[in-house]
Amino acid sequence: MSRPKPPTTTTTTTTTTTDLSPTHLLSTPPPRKFTILSIIAVGYNITSSWIAIAASFAIAIQSGGAVSLLYGIILVTIAMLCTGLTLAELASVYPTAGGQYHFTSILATKRWSRVLSYASGLAAVFSWITLAASIALSATNALMAIIIRWRGEAYVAKTWHYFLIYQGLNAGMVLYNIFLTGRTLWVYNFGFILSLSTFLAITITCPVRSTADIDSTVWTQFINGSNGWPNGISFLTGLSTPQFMLSGLDATLHLAEECLQPERIVPKAVIITVGVGFLTAFPFAIATIYSYKDVAESLATKTGFPIYTIWEKSTNSPTAATIFLSALFLTSFIALNGVHQTTSRLTWSFARDDALFFSSFLGRISPAYHVPVYAILLDGLAVLLVGVVYVCSSTAFNSFISTTVIVAQLSYAIPAGLLIYRRRSTTYLPLDRGVKLPRALGYVVNGVCVAWAAVIMVFFCFPGQFPVTGGNMNYASVVLVVMFLLGVGNWFVYARKWYHGPRLE
Numbered sequence: 001m002s003r004p005k006p007p008t009t010t011t012t013t014t015t016t017t018t019d020l021s022p023t024h025l026l027s028t029p030p031p032r033k034f035t036i037l038s039i040i041a042v043g044y045n046i047t048s049s050w051i052a053i054a055a056s057f058a059i060a061i062q063s064g065g066a067v068s069l070l071y072g073i074i075l076v077t078i079a080m081l082c083t084g085l086t087l088a089e090l091a092s093v094y095p096t097a098g099g100q101y102h103f104t105s106i107l108a109t110k111r112w113s114r115v116l117s118y119a120s121g122l123a124a125v126f127s128w129i130t131l132a133a134s135i136a137l138s139a140t141n142a143l144m145a146i147i148i149r150w151r152g153e154a155y156v157a158k159t160w161h162y163f164l165i166y167q168g169l170n171a172g173m174v175l176y177n178i179f180l181t182g183r184t185l186w187v188y189n190f191g192f193i194l195s196l197s198t199f200l201a202i203t204i205t206c207p208v209r210s211t212a213d214i215d216s217t218v219w220t221q222f223i224n225g226s227n228g229w230p231n232g233i234s235f236l237t238g239l240s241t242p243q244f245m246l247s248g249l250d251a252t253l254h255l256a257e258e259c260l261q262p263e264r265i266v267p268k269a270v271i272i273t274v275g276v277g278f279l280t281a282f283p284f285a286i287a288t289i290y291s292y293k294d295v296a297e298s299l300a301t302k303t304g305f306p307i308y309t310i311w312e313k314s315t316n317s318p319t320a321a322t323i324f325l326s327a328l329f330l331t332s333f334i335a336l337n338g339v340h341q342t343t344s345r346l347t348w349s350f351a352r353d354d355a356l357f358f359s360s361f362l363g364r365i366s367p368a369y370h371v372p373v374y375a376i377l378l379d380g381l382a383v384l385l386v387g388v389v390y391v392c393s394s395t396a397f398n399s400f401i402s403t404t405v406i407v408a409q410l411s412y413a414i415p416a417g418l419l420i421y422r423r424r425s426t427t428y429l430p431l432d433r434g435v436k437l438p439r440a441l442g443y444v445v446n447g448v449c450v451a452w453a454a455v456i457m458v459f460f461c462f463p464g465q466f467p468v469t470g471g472n473m474n475y476a477s478v479v480l481v482v483m484f485l486l487g488v489g490n491w492f493v494y495a496r497k498w499y500h501g502p503r504l505e
Helices: 036-047 049-055 057-062 065-091 100-107 113-154 159-179 186-209 231-237 240-244 262-289 295-300 306-315 318-352 373-392 394-421 439-459 476-498
Strands: none
Touching: 036 186, 036 262, 036 318, 049 057, 049 113, 049 186, 049 240, 049 262, 049 318, 057 065, 057 240, 057 295, 057 306, 065 100, 065 231, 065 240, 065 262, 065 394, 065 439, 100 113, 100 394, 113 159, 113 306, 113 318, 113 373, 113 394, 113 476, 159 318, 159 373, 186 262, 186 306, 186 318, 231 439, 240 394, 295 306, 306 318, 318 373, 394 439, 394 476
């Protein structure tokens, strides 16, 4: 199979060690329009840490109760801060839309560069597709919860109701990203303000209005529930909720080629995203735990959205709870837009390096709309297909979504491990880089990033309950195998011949 490489869609595949200009790796980028404030707003909107805690609240409560949630947030923040520092340091030298897979291509030996960078890039693409699907489902569940609460017993929710809303949100974001996103960056600023305002309103109102008598035992009493696992394993499996709060940490990396001075503002945005995520998620979790005593009881709610019940019970006002959930839905909608934008830029970058079928199309920037239209359409199609899985099995779909954090952390761990292998050489991390970690600290944060990937790859594949049945099986491992087979198939059929990432020679 042979074909000419498109003249305007490929990246430079070699550089010299004396030319590490941030623009050296760039090729046919979209217009640069993101400032430091707007890129931070995008990063925060996508992670939406307190909303991620609210949406996946039930998982942590079933696996240790408040102890799992509160201490889990602290543990995950430490691990992801190390991950963020690793990415920020590399982004200060190589700010391209490829992000972690470009880092991998540069850091790996010539023999393994193509294979490892392809694996990192594919893991990143899969993580962003599943993240888009998870946010679309979360927004769908929030909207359906409001409908169920106010329609009462007369309304019976059907699976296809969820499916249609999910697909409508997905289609709307695809169209928005093609035709409007370049003209309406103010939406991210609005989402940032709305999210912080709602966070403050909930965090203050719920504890103040609540009549629950909560003591300090919420910090010490581990509630294993009925999942059958020992306490230690139960705690580790429950960390998927805190981990989800920083999903999409690499968002700003993939928008680097649309930023002004990316080598300066992208690293800052990554680190600030972790900090703001913790400063919103942790107080929100504390306020939630102290607002309603029978938190476990909320898991049986008819709306299917436990946090909605907690808000209603703590405020003694269904109207207030509905306002809070409506704001959560709107913020999730904005986050979904940001995820679609980021996913398409990563896909565009991957195709620009000839890693995917139809790269000559997927690697194009539309001259009319100044966005990668074909990449946006492909990602929208992938999210659509994930929604079809939900119709067949909600359990399989939820397992598919839990895979997001596993493959994302794997994509970060590969370049982190290679930094250690390269002994953090100044050949790859020049002395004049924008983010310069002390040598010992650099090894620590890189090592934590790799170790954390190993932990979540094992324990996030554990079933939610033991003994294991077909009904409570965690299909994340199955999804990982499917992703692996798709990646291997694409490699041998196409990418092995055509794919080349950037290199230092």
